[in-house]
Amino acid sequence: MTTEPRSAATVRPPGTVRPAGVATAAAGAEPPPAPGLRERKKAARRAALVDATHELVGAHGLDGVTVDMVCAAAGVSTRTFFNYFATKDDAVLGHAxxxxxxxxxxxxxxxxxxxxxxxxxxxxxxxxxxxxxxxxxxxxxxxxxxxxxxxxxxxxxxxxxxxxxxxxxxxxxxxxxxxxxxxxxxxxxxxxxxxxxxxxxxxxxxxxxxxxxxxxxxxxxxxxxxx
Amino acid sequence: MTTEPRSAATVRPPGTVRPAGVATAAAGAEPPPAPGLRERKKAARRAALVDATHELVGAHGLDGVTVDMVCAAAGVSTRTFFNYFATKDDAVLGHAxxxxxxxxxxxxxxxxxxxxxxxxxxxxxxxxxxxxxxxxxxxxxxxxxxxxxxxxxxxxxxxxxxxxxxxxxxxxxxxxxxxxxxxxxxxxxxxxxxxxxxxxxxxxxxxxxxxxxxxxxxxxxxxxxxx
DNA sequence: CTGCAACTTTGCAGTCAATGCAGTTTTCGC
DNA sequence: GCGAAAACTGCATTGACTGCAAAGTTGCAG
CATH class of the missing domain: 1.10.357.10 (Tetracycline Repressor, domain 2)
Structure with a gap:
């Protein structure tokens, strides 16, 4: 990573928070297998990219934002961006x-x-x-x-x-x-x-x-x- | 135009063929106002572009075809292509x-x-x-x-x-x-x-x-x- | 905690779609 | 024919997206 971590999506340790309530009514439900660090980081990055995109779009309009801007804001290389999203628009839409x-x-x-x-x-x-x-x-x-x-x-x-x-x-x-x-x-x-x-x-x-x-x-x- | 006209879509004179049958049942129906040369040419070009695209895609596959290739085949400048279609894919799909x-x-x-x-x-x-x-x-x-x-x-x-x-x-x-x-x-x-x-x-x-x-x-x- | 394998990130170079602009050519309506 | 409107063209530019090979991380034994 280049400089400082993004504010929005900090990587939280695994089996902590649990959204406070409801054991999903239905049967069984093995506890979601507590994804490893790798998975969590990945998710966090995806989220961070989406957030960065949204903020920038809010500020400059959809076509005023380039992929490079987003990457700069999220502290990620351009190439990596495309490891997460096939398209700029996919990031805007948060397709995951x-x-x-x-x-x-x-x-x-x-x-x-x-x-x-x-x-x-x-x-x-x-x-x-x-x-x-x-x-x-x-x-x-x-x-x-x-x-x-x-x-x-x-x-x-x-x-x-x-x-x-x-x-x-x-x-x-x-x-x-x-x-x-x-x-x-x-x-x-x-x-x-x-x-x-x-x-x-x-x-x-x-x-x-x-x-x-x-x-x-x-x-x-x-x-x-x-x- | 640069060289030779395309084979496929020749510009046919206006009020000729009429699909042989049926006066569309319902009322009125003013005869389609025989579009001028400009319109016909436009339609012909659009069709020619689509045809060229289809042929090339057939030969080289969807991603083996560039807009420039299509334009060369259809005898049209690249810039013009985008006057007809917003997107390469639009041409493939023949969106009109x-x-x-x-x-x-x-x-x-x-x-x-x-x-x-x-x-x-x-x-x-x-x-x-x-x-x-x-x-x-x-x-x-x-x-x-x-x-x-x-x-x-x-x-x-x-x-x-x-x-x-x-x-x-x-x-x-x-x-x-x-x-x-x-x-x-x-x-x-x-x-x-x-x-x-x-x-x-x-x-x-x-x-x-x-x-x-x-x-x-x-x-x-x-x-x-x-x- | 060491070390190897699997997975990610990154930089770079390159391709190609797409757009704005300004100048020519073609068609239209008279 | 003739002027105006519409279409076409070349050119230069931006920016999305990809392949590749070299680092950097994480996962998992041993």
């Missing part, structure tokens, strides 16, 4: 790797928990929406920016589209291999669901439970389709 | 300006023709799907490429998302200003519809009527949502 909870996914694949496809989709997505990989605040800022800049929104949509594969697998296990088109359409529907939820959530100023917004979207969909 | 048929749009906005939102959406989109601005073949090739290259598909989705505004207006006039979220969700649904239709159409090898595929998608949606 994410996982579907394995347990929930299994339940979904088996046709549960409610048996209603759309409802179960919401259940499936809720955890990710509830705490996104980089935290709500960063996501919130990213969405605000996306709402302002069409290019970003487009990029975001595109990114979501690329995440489809993850979902495709799960949906396929639930629906079976018989109807590939159906699977595809459903997956698209999931994206729409996620997107609309984001938008509403953001429009509400980030208030309320993401899941609630998702349910509202589902209600709308039902109304429209059956009308 | 398009219009919603004013008459059909009006009918839709008024709640017609069938009164069922989804069905009417299909009716609304059918003309554009049926003859896309640059012709089916080019669209077909573009979709094939998009299916191969995730980046392109992403770009395409993003592009469609940017076209939303056009639709947003129409959907809003139909649904009223009361429920902005609903409008937004419906518009997303339209995109999903268009996209899924494309995909199926492409998967079918470009065979059959796009509208038929669209109706199939709608059927799937109904099944899923009401299940």
């Amino acid at each position: 790797p994410w996982e579907l909870d394995a347990g929930t996914a299994a339940v979904f694949a088996a046709g549960g928990p409610s048996g209603h496809l759309l409802d179960d989709l919401v259940t499936l997505l809720a955890p990710v929406l509830r705490d996104p990989p980089l935290g709500r605040d960063r996501m919130r800022r990213a969405l605000e920016l996306a709402a302002e800049h069409p290019r970003l929104m487009a990029h975001h949509v595109a990114w979501m589209d690329q995440q489809k594969d993850r979902l495709l697998d799960v949906v396929r296990s639930r629906l079976g291999d018989g109807s590939p088109h159906l699977v595809d359409t459903v997956t698209g529907l999931v994206l729409l669901l996620a997107h609309s939820t984001f938008v509403r959530w953001e429009a509400a100023g980030g208030a309320g439970d993401a899941e609630a917004h998702a349910r509202a979207v589902v209600a709308d969909l039902r109304a429209v389709v059956t009308a | 300006p398009w219009e919603l048929d004013a008459g059909t749009a009006a009918v839709f906005a008024a709640g017609g023709p069938s009164g069922h939102l989804l069905d009417d959406l299909v009716t609304l989109l059918a003309p554009v799907l049926r003859d896309p601005p640059l012709g089916r073949d080019r669209m077909r090739r573009a979709l094939e490429l998009a299916a191969e290259h995730p980046r392109l598909m992403a770009h395409h989705v993003a592009w469609m998302d940017q076209q939303k505004d056009r639709l947003l207006d129409v959907v809003r006039s139909r649904l009223g200003d009361g429920s902005p979220h609903l409008v937004d969700t419906v518009t997303g649904l339209v995109l999903l519809l268009a996209h899924s239709t494309f995909v199926r159409w492409e998967a079918a090898g470009g065979a059959g009527d796009a509208e038929a595929h669209a109706r199939a998608v709608v059927a799937d949606l109904r099944a899923v949502v009401t299940a």
Whole structure:
């Protein structure tokens, strides 16, 4: 590292804080295997880069910021930036790797928990929406920016589209291999669901439970389709 | 122009061919105002650029082709290329300006023709799907490429998302200003519809009527949502 | 706490997409 | 034909992004 560490994301020791509450209701849940220093540093850096980007964009506007500026601010080489993000815009949007909870996914694949496809989709997505990989605040800022800049929104949509594969697998296990088109359409529907939820959530100023917004979207969909 | 004209898209004189049939059922329809030379040349060039791009990509792969190569092949300056397409990928995808048929749009906005939102959406989109601005073949090739290259598909989705505004207006006039979220969700649904239709159409090898595929998608949606 | 293997970061050189500008050429409407 | 508007072109420049090989870190035995 070059000079001083970034303020924002200090590397905290492993199994400490735990967000104060709730043992996630459901079953099992082996304690997240306390990632090593390497992992934590990586996450911190990613977050720091996103933060630096957001600050600079706030100050100079989206196109007034160059990757080099961000790197300077975050104390990282340009080359490294691209080890973390494929694109400048990815940093703005805070796109980070994410996982579907394995347990929930299994339940979904088996046709549960409610048996209603759309409802179960919401259940499936809720955890990710509830705490996104980089935290709500960063996501919130990213969405605000996306709402302002069409290019970003487009990029975001595109990114979501690329995440489809993850979902495709799960949906396929639930629906079976018989109807590939159906699977595809459903997956698209999931994206729409996620997107609309984001938008509403953001429009509400980030208030309320993401899941609630998702349910509202589902209600709308039902109304429209059956009308 | 530098040397020789491109083979593919010759500039044809104005009010000639007319696709042999059907006076578009509905009312009025002033004959398309026979665009002047300028317009025709522009369209031809756009098409030529897309063709050149497709050929080169076929020969060298998506990333083996530079904008300069395309320009050389099409006999156009690099600078001009970017007067036609905002992006290299836009050329690959053959993104061109398009219009919603004013008459059909009006009918839709008024709640017609069938009164069922989804069905009417299909009716609304059918003309554009049926003859896309640059012709089916080019669209077909573009979709094939998009299916191969995730980046392109992403770009395409993003592009469609940017076209939303056009639709947003129409959907809003139909649904009223009361429920902005609903409008937004419906518009997303339209995109999903268009996209899924494309995909199926492409998967079918470009065979059959796009509208038929669209109706199939709608059927799937109904099944899923009401299940 | 030593040492090796695996993983990251970094600097550098290079490619190429994309844009602004200013001067020419082409088309339009009369 | 003729002037105005629109399109095309070359050029110079910026900045995103990549490959590579040389350091620097971390993980994990021994």
